[in-house]
Amino acid sequence: MKIMPSCRDITEQASDYLEHALSPWQRTGFRLHLLMCLYCRRHMKHLRLTIATLHRLPEETAQDDSEEKQLEAVLQALREAPPQGQTGD
Template sequence: MLKCREVTELGSEIIDRRLSFRTRLAVLAHLSLCPHCRLYLRQLRLTAETLQRLPPEEEPKATAIFEAIRRRQDGPKD
């Protein structure tokens, strides 16, 4: 039987249904006994669904932040 760590490492594959038949059976067996992993996968699915519904940004916020930092670093020096 799979351990919790193995199930969480397979999280994306579980949600995207990219598991072999054998692995899928092992995951289902584990989930039938582990409420913690069921909750984890439910939260992971909800997060993935929420992110898919967000409108795409023209420029990722992280990129804008890094650009602002770079401009400050390249700014006038005393």
């Protein structure tokens, strides 16, 4: 096993690193590489910023009233089709 991941390896392992899915050995190599590599540090910073931006998108998306209408339609359909487990006849 090689000790130090390449820049390409870093970009492939980046989410596994953030999701704590790397082995301790891989994690150490990953961190060592970041210490020494400005571009990979930048790449990771941008990945974190990308993720933070994605987190913000749902709230940025304006809600319309069609969701409420949809909810009503679903509830109506469910009312008309009672579950098989329902008691009574």
